Amino acid sequence: MADYDVIVIGGGPGGYVCAIRCAQLGLKTACVEGRETLGGTCLNVGCIPSKALLHASHSLHEAEHNFAKMGLKGKSPSVDWKEMLAYKDDVIGQNTKGIEFLFKKNKVDWLKGWGSIPAAGQVKVGDEVHNAKHIVIASGSEPSSLPGVEVDEKVVVTSTGALELPKIPRKMIVIGAGVIGLEMGSVYARLGSEVTVVEFLDDITPGMDKDIQKTFQRTLKKQGLNFIMGAAVQNVDAKKTKATVNYKLRKDDSEHAIDADVVLVATGRRPFVDGLGLEAAGVKMTERGQIATDHWKTSVPGIWAIGDVTEGPMLAHKAEDEGMAAAESIAGQAGHVNYDVIPGVIYTSPEVASVGKTEQELKEAGVDYKVGKFSFMGNGRAKAVFMGDGFVKILADKATDRVLGVHIMGPTAGELIHEACVLMEYGGSAEDLARTCHAHPTFSEAVREAALACGDGAIHA
Known part of the structure; x- marks a missing residue:
C-alpha cells in the first residue's frame, strides 16, 4: 500500500496549491520542500518581496513628487534601508507562515528536504523513501545567466541578491528589459540609484503589445531609467565593489563598456530539475530542457508536472491553475486550464x-x-x-x-x-x-x- 495518494515535489505556488486541492478532494497528500519556509521562489525571493519594495519605493516617490501638489507640506521622508528590508522580510514571513497554516488545516504533510524520484511511485527525501500512487513535479525555476557573466549575489546579482543588497547602489546596471529587470530597476531608481537597462532586443518587455512597449519605455525614461537597446553583453568584469559590463551594439558591432556598483542579471529563468533523477526515471524532456507533458501527465504513468518546469509562461498563477487542474485530474475529475486567458x-x-x-x-x-x-x-x-x-x-x-x-x-x-x-x-x-x-x-x-x-x-x- 502506498504511503500517500499524491506526493507533490515543490512548495511554491503550483506545488502548494496542488497539494491543498488534492487534500480537499480526499486524497492523502504530502508536499516535499527543501527550503526552511514554504511558498517557493514566489513568496520567498520573488513576487511577494519585490511587491513590498515596489510599494515602499512608490510611496517614497509619491511623497517626493506629488504630496506638495496636494497641499501636503513638510520634509520628504528619508530612506532607512535596513528598516525597509525588515518590512519586506516581515511580509515574507506572514505569507509563508500562512501556507504552513493551510497545510495543517487541510492535513497536508510537509516532507522537509529535497526530493528525487528513484523510480515511478517513489519519492526519496533525505534517507527516506516514500511511496505514492501519483507524483506531481512542481520544482519551479531558477535564474538563468549569460556566457561570460558569473553571478556572486554580491556585485553581480540575480533577483534574489537584488532583494537583499547591503546598501542602495549609486549605480546599477540591469541586463534584460523584461518584467523582473524593469520592476527591480524601478525600485532602485526611485530610491536614488542611477539605473541603466541593457537589452539585446530593440524593444523592452519582449512579446508584449507594440504600443505598450513604446509608451512604457518612454514613461520609464521620464522616471529616470536609462536604456541601451540592441546590445549584446559579452562579459562582466567584476571586482569587489564594482563591475564593468562589456557589450557590442548589434547595429554596427561596435564595442562599449559601462561601470556600476551592482549588476542585476535579469535575462530570464530556466526549469529547476537538477537532482530529481528524471532521466533515470524515464521522464521525457523537451529540447529547451522542460518536462514534456500532455494535460500535465509526463511520459511516465503516475508522474505529473506543472508550472515553470513545463512549457508556457513562467507565471505563478499559471502554475496555480495547473496545480488545481492536475489535482482534479488525479481525483478523476475534468481538470482544465484555458491557456488563452492567462494575464x-x-x-x-x-x-x-x-x-x-x-x-x-x-x-x-x-x-x-x-x-x-x-x-x-x-x-x-x-x-x-x-x-x-x-x-x-x-x-x-x-x-x-x-x-x-x-x-x-x-x-x-x-x-x-x-x-x-x-x-x-x-x-x-x-x-x-x-x-x-x-x-x-x-x-x-x-x-x-x-x-x-x-x-x-x-x-x-
Whole structure:
C-alpha cells in the first residue's frame, strides 16, 4: 500500500496549491520542500518581496513628487534601508507562515528536504523513501545567466541578491528589459540609484503589445531609467565593489563598456530539475530542457508536472491553475486550464497588464480585427491622482466583436485586466463590456471607454 495518494515535489505556488486541492478532494497528500519556509521562489525571493519594495519605493516617490501638489507640506521622508528590508522580510514571513497554516488545516504533510524520484511511485527525501500512487513535479525555476557573466549575489546579482543588497547602489546596471529587470530597476531608481537597462532586443518587455512597449519605455525614461537597446553583453568584469559590463551594439558591432556598483542579471529563468533523477526515471524532456507533458501527465504513468518546469509562461498563477487542474485530474475529475486567458502583469508605476492576443499575433494569424483605445488622460479619477499616463487597448474580432486581447498601461492595470479575463473566459464581446454600467469615478471606466471605441466611439475621447 502506498504511503500517500499524491506526493507533490515543490512548495511554491503550483506545488502548494496542488497539494491543498488534492487534500480537499480526499486524497492523502504530502508536499516535499527543501527550503526552511514554504511558498517557493514566489513568496520567498520573488513576487511577494519585490511587491513590498515596489510599494515602499512608490510611496517614497509619491511623497517626493506629488504630496506638495496636494497641499501636503513638510520634509520628504528619508530612506532607512535596513528598516525597509525588515518590512519586506516581515511580509515574507506572514505569507509563508500562512501556507504552513493551510497545510495543517487541510492535513497536508510537509516532507522537509529535497526530493528525487528513484523510480515511478517513489519519492526519496533525505534517507527516506516514500511511496505514492501519483507524483506531481512542481520544482519551479531558477535564474538563468549569460556566457561570460558569473553571478556572486554580491556585485553581480540575480533577483534574489537584488532583494537583499547591503546598501542602495549609486549605480546599477540591469541586463534584460523584461518584467523582473524593469520592476527591480524601478525600485532602485526611485530610491536614488542611477539605473541603466541593457537589452539585446530593440524593444523592452519582449512579446508584449507594440504600443505598450513604446509608451512604457518612454514613461520609464521620464522616471529616470536609462536604456541601451540592441546590445549584446559579452562579459562582466567584476571586482569587489564594482563591475564593468562589456557589450557590442548589434547595429554596427561596435564595442562599449559601462561601470556600476551592482549588476542585476535579469535575462530570464530556466526549469529547476537538477537532482530529481528524471532521466533515470524515464521522464521525457523537451529540447529547451522542460518536462514534456500532455494535460500535465509526463511520459511516465503516475508522474505529473506543472508550472515553470513545463512549457508556457513562467507565471505563478499559471502554475496555480495547473496545480488545481492536475489535482482534479488525479481525483478523476475534468481538470482544465484555458491557456488563452492567462494575464500577465508588470508591477511598476504605472502598471502594465495584458491578456490574450497582441496585434502582431492577430496579423500573423490573418485574423480580421478592430481596435478600441482610450487614454487615461480622459479618465477623471486617473487625472485626480496624477496617473494620466497610459491607455486601455481592446482587440476584437471584426466580424463577431468577440474580445481577443486586452492591453492596459495605467493605474491598477493588474486589477483592471481581470474584467477582461472574465469577459474572455465566457466569449464576451466588446459590446457586452461597453453596455455594462461602471461606477463613476473609477479607473475601470477607461476599460469601458475602450470597449465603446470598438463600436461607435468613446464618450470622453
